[in-house]
Amino acid sequence: MSTLVKKIKHYLNASYELRSWFGTVDHKRIAILYLISVTLFFFVGGFFAVMIRLELLTPAGDLVSSETYNKLFTMHGIIMIFFFLIPAVPAVLGNFLIPIMIGARDMAFPRLNLASWYCYIGGALFATAAMVTGGVDTGWTFYTPYSSTYSNGAVVLTALGAFVAGFSSILTGLNFIVTIHKMRAPGMTWFRLPLFIWSNYAASIIMVLATPVLGAAIFLVFLERAFHIGIFDPNLGGDPVLFQHLFWFYSHPAVYIMILPSMGVMSELVAAFSRKRVFGYDFVAGSSLAIAVLGFLVWGHHMFVSSQSMYAGFVFSFLSFLVAIPSAIKVFNWTATLYKGSISLQTPMLYALGFIGLFTIGGLTGLFLASLGLDVHVHDTYFIVAHFHYIMVGGVVMGYLGGLHYWWPKMTGRLYPEFWARISALNIFIGFNLTFFPQFLLGYMGMPRRYHAYPEEFQVLNVMSTAGASVLAVGYLIPMIYMLWSLKYGKKAPANPWNAKGLEWTIPSPPPVHNFDEIPVVTEEAYAYAEAPHRG
Amino acid sequence: MNLPTVPFSPVQASTLAGQVDLLYLYLIAVSVFFTCVIFATVLFFTLKYKRRSETERPEAIHGNLLLEITWSAIPLAIAMTMFTWGSILYFKGWRAPQNAEEIFVVGKQWMWKIQHPEGRREINELHVPVDHPIRLKMTSEDVIHSFFVPAFRVKMDVVPGRYTSLWFQPTKTGRYHLFCAEYCGTKHSGMIGWVTVMPEEEYQQWLETGTAIAPVTVSGKELFQKNRCNTCHHAESGALGPDLAGVFGNPVQLADGRTVTADENYIRESIVKPNAKIVAGYTPMMPTFQGQLGEEEILQIISYLKSLKAETGTPETAAPPASPAA
Numbered sequence: 001m002s003t004l005v006k007k008i009k010h011y012l013n014a015s016y017e018l019r020s021w022f023g024t025v026d027h028k029r030i031a032i033l034y035l036i037s038v039t040l041f042f043f044v045g046g047f048f049a050v051m052i053r054l055e056l057l058t059p060a061g062d063l064v065s066s067e068t069y070n071k072l073f074t075m076h077g078i079i080m081i082f083f084f085l086i087p088a089v090p091a092v093l094g095n096f097l098i099p100i101m102i103g104a105r106d107m108a109f110p111r112l113n114l115a116s117w118y119c120y121i122g123g124a125l126f127a128t129a130a131m132v133t134g135g136v137d138t139g140w141t142f143y144t145p146y147s148s149t150y151s152n153g154a155v156v157l158t159a160l161g162a163f164v165a166g167f168s169s170i171l172t173g174l175n176f177i178v179t180i181h182k183m184r185a186p187g188m189t190w191f192r193l194p195l196f197i198w199s200n201y202a203a204s205i206i207m208v209l210a211t212p213v214l215g216a217a218i219f220l221v222f223l224e225r226a227f228h229i230g231i232f233d234p235n236l237g238g239d240p241v242l243f244q245h246l247f248w249f250y251s252h253p254a255v256y257i258m259i260l261p262s263m264g265v266m267s268e269l270v271a272a273f274s275r276k277r278v279f280g281y282d283f284v285a286g287s288s289l290a291i292a293v294l295g296f297l298v299w300g301h302h303m304f305v306s307s308q309s310m311y312a313g314f315v316f317s318f319l320s321f322l323v324a325i326p327s328a329i330k331v332f333n334w335t336a337t338l339y340k341g342s343i344s345l346q347t348p349m350l351y352a353l354g355f356i357g358l359f360t361i362g363g364l365t366g367l368f369l370a371s372l373g374l375d376v377h378v379h380d381t382y383f384i385v386a387h388f389h390y391i392m393v394g395g396v397v398m399g400y401l402g403g404l405h406y407w408w409p410k411m412t413g414r415l416y417p418e419f420w421a422r423i424s425a426l427n428i429f430i431g432f433n434l435t436f437f438p439q440f441l442l443g444y445m446g447m448p449r450r451y452h453a454y455p456e457e458f459q460v461l462n463v464m465s466t467a468g469a470s471v472l473a474v475g476y477l478i479p480m481i482y483m484l485w486s487l488k489y490g491k492k493a494p495a496n497p498w499n500a501k502g503l504e505w506t507i508p509s510p511p512p513v514h515n516f517d518e519i520p521v522v523t524e525e526a527y528a529y530a531e532a533p534h535r536g
Numbered sequence: 537m538n539l540p541t542v543p544f545s546p547v548q549a550s551t552l553a554g555q556v557d558l559l560y561l562y563l564i565a566v567s568v569f570f571t572c573v574i575f576a577t578v579l580f581f582t583l584k585y586k587r588r589s590e591t592e593r594p595e596a597i598h599g600n601l602l603l604e605i606t607w608s609a610i611p612l613a614i615a616m617t618m619f620t621w622g623s624i625l626y627f628k629g630w631r632a633p634q635n636a637e638e639i640f641v642v643g644k645q646w647m648w649k650i651q652h653p654e655g656r657r658e659i660n661e662l663h664v665p666v667d668h669p670i671r672l673k674m675t676s677e678d679v680i681h682s683f684f685v686p687a688f689r690v691k692m693d694v695v696p697g698r699y700t701s702l703w704f705q706p707t708k709t710g711r712y713h714l715f716c717a718e719y720c721g722t723k724h725s726g727m728i729g730w731v732t733v734m735p736e737e738e739y740q741q742w743l744e745t746g747t748a749i750a751p752v753t754v755s756g757k758e759l760f761q762k763n764r765c766n767t768c769h770h771a772e773s774g775a776l777g778p779d780l781a782g783v784f785g786n787p788v789q790l791a792d793g794r795t796v797t798a799d800e801n802y803i804r805e806s807i808v809k810p811n812a813k814i815v816a817g818y819t820p821m822m823p824t825f826q827g828q829l830g831e832e833e834i835l836q837i838i839s840y841l842k843s844l845k846a847e848t849g850t851p852e853t854a855a856p857p858a859s860p861a862a
């Protein structure tokens with residue numbers, strides 16, 4: 001590809017008017033729209049996190065009032081979960097890559113794809129409106145009857161935000177499923193698909209099946225709040241625990257909506273930077289589906305002390321241990337992929353290795369929580385906070401950042417500065433552990449979560465955690481700066497800077513509007529690194 | 537069971553605490569082992585198979601069925617040991633011994649209201665005798681709270697509209713944190729208190745000091761009469777409501793053909809929502825007492841009903857019947 005002189009048309013410079021962005025049906029441009037929006041929300045959510053950690057520096061609740069503190073952690077959770085983690089990997093990387101990876105020119109339903117971004121933005125606007133009109137203090141879990149009767153925050157507006165954003169998930173999931181079924185290039189059989197496709201496929205199934213239940217639950221809260229129809233509030237004849245069942249029926253699978261696509265990124269990274277086929281491809285692919293199915297059957301593990309029956313506790317505990325196995329299988333297979341590989345520790349691989357480390361700790365501590373007698377003690381303490389941050393920040397965000405670095409040259413046509421990128425990957429790994437490891441200890445010592453003030457004996461570990469958070473914050477700011485910098489000053493990216501396999505690396509960087517001038521015919525499996533190299 | 541105290545853990549002050557810590561240590565051991573194995577393998581491979589040249593193309597390895605089976609089966613087997621052990625502890629924590637002393641807990645934004653069977657009340661403080669099983673019967677006046685005593689390794693949500701229970705047997709005198717663990721609104725982190733475990737004699741003395749209040753069964757009886765429950769619920773023929781002596785803990789035949797056991801939740805429901813379940817042979821005419829009786833008063837009435845023996849209608853001194861699942 002040495003067409004340096006001629007100005008090549010690609011999806012970014014095809015047209016410049018605002019309409020060509022806000023009305024685009026090009027999956028790549030929609031991915032960019034999502035990239036900008038989720039990044040924005042990541043930093044808003046991050047700002048709230050910094051405020052939370054600063055408040056917890058001292059035992060007394062002295063920096064902000066209790067009301068404010070409660071709103072801070074609520075908005076932090078809602079923004080990070082609904083407006084960052086859930087869309088991040090599928091809507092940004094998935095949107096950009098799925099059609100290209102399967103050899104298609106676009107999604108099955110390009111207009112629907114744009115509609116899903118508008119749903120996201122609609123939801124985000126409601127949530128933002130809720131924030132500025134007083135905020136909401138229910139926690140991201142919206143437990144009733146607090147949310148339906150007692151809280152006087154902007155619950156309805158926020159819930160509406162999550163409700164509308166849910167449609168974005170549903171539409172994206174639907175689009176992915178149909179695209180993966182119908183749009184594969186000739187020769188792209190199911191077992192030649194990159195594992196990123198498999199895991200997004202599994203996540204899409206969850207998005208389509210679980211999200212409507214969240215919508216229904218939120219709608220019922222709205223009915224009770226607005227019209228006093230007794231559904232959850234016992235004073236109106238309702239059942240408060242029913243809400244938890246509905247909520248976790250969605251929100252447990254939702255954690256897999258977040259992690260599965262990120263696991264897909266992991267498979268791509270490990271393969272590319274070891275120049276090897278992913279070890280046990282079928283098992284890695286199958287485990288994604290196993291997680292998607294089993295993930296629907298474990299919601300009650302959030303309710304071991306909720307007054308749910310003891311026997312339900314046994315069943316949910318048992319199934320939670322089962323769902324841990326496919327996750328373990330993935331970790332072992334990624335590790336085995338390294339064996340006899342040709343390993344390069346470029347930035348995306350640093351993130352991938354970081355993922356393996358942090359996800360291992362997150363997953364193993366999940367076993368602590370699935371063990372009934374132990375969960376009784378650590379439930380609703382900082383142990384939970386540490387566990388899910390190891391999974392969601394240590395797993396999902398590491399995967400997302402790794403993927404963003406890996407495909408950055410493809411998406412923007414520019415290379416990011418490798419030196420700074422490595423520094424910040426290391427910075428994030430260290431800052432992360434400093435922030436969240438002490439929280440496991442705090443949790444076992446008994447510090448409850450969502451506490452504005454706490455007894456003095458918990459201070460030392462809280463100070464460590466806050467110190468770690470400031471390291472972590474710097475770690476997230478550096479990539480923001482150098483990635484923006486690279487857009488203008490970064491080296492021009494060749495079509496295949498990593499010498500990686502996969503259809504996305506066979507087309508120019510950035511890709512032309514229609515991805516492929518000619519629809520490719522696929523003749524080899526994914527990750528066929530052992531064959532003759534394709535030079536970009 | 538007394539173990540070397542685990543670093544970064546609260547004191548072990550109940551019979552359950554040491555057992556939970558032991559399971560915790562087991563899980564830590566397994567986790568440290570697997571973390572080390574994975575970290576070491578990753579590190580070893582990345583160093584050993586570091587890329588030496590840009591053109592390097594390692595041979596493809598497809599996988600290995602035996603390995604896949606091994607690394608699924610071993611973790612599964614280990615996970616099952618955790619499942620079994622955790623379940624046993626959960627079961628132990630669920631079933632209170634027959635002779636447990638029952639104390640009422642009512643959660644309310646943002647305080648813990650506690651009443652001892654002998655009548656003494658306290659707020660954000662719970663005094664209990666050492667080495668005695670204690671069973672808390674809990675409910676909430678507003679939102680969901682959660683009763684959490686780290687030193688005992690116990691926790692149970694306190695839910696409006698129903699009773700949940702939690703038991704423990706303190707093994708060490710001292711003062712221990714009591715936390716609300718379920719987010720319950722603005723002053724959630726202020727909904728804390730202390731559990732004071734005292735020697736038996738001191739506890740008995742403590743019960744008698746403070747403003748003298750009648751035992752809960754007596755105040756329950758007063759409420760029963762004051763609210764005119766006894767105009768309908770009595771043993772003479774022609775009573776408009778069923779006689780309540782001896783009802784507690786026994787099956788009740790309902791008008792719609794079902795049979796339910798008259799436990800605390802059933803009696804509470806009959807008081808606040810009398811028409812939800814109609815006893816066979818009676819007409820739905822009882823008025824609701826929702827809003828007229830507080831949660832604490834309802835608990836007192838239930839205690840009184842529990843103390844009534846069939847036929848005679850006199851208080852019974854024996855232990856309450858087997859605790860229903862919370």
Ligand code: HEM
Pocket residue numbers: 141255256258259301302303320321323324327362363364365366367369370375378379380384387388391392
């Ligand atoms: C090895 C597999 C895992 C097991 C056995 C497991 C187990 C559990 C259990 C039992 C709880 C509930 C604890 C409690 O509330 O007392 C929990 C909480 C949680 N887990 Fe996991 N987990 C696993 C993996 C994951 C993954 C992959 C994610 C996310 C991608 C995740 C995210 C969460 C979140 C967000 C919560 C807390 C939600 C909240 O209360 O706000 N977990 N986990």
Ligand SMILES: [Cu+2]
Pocket residue numbers: 680681682716717718719720724727
């Ligand atoms: Cu509370």
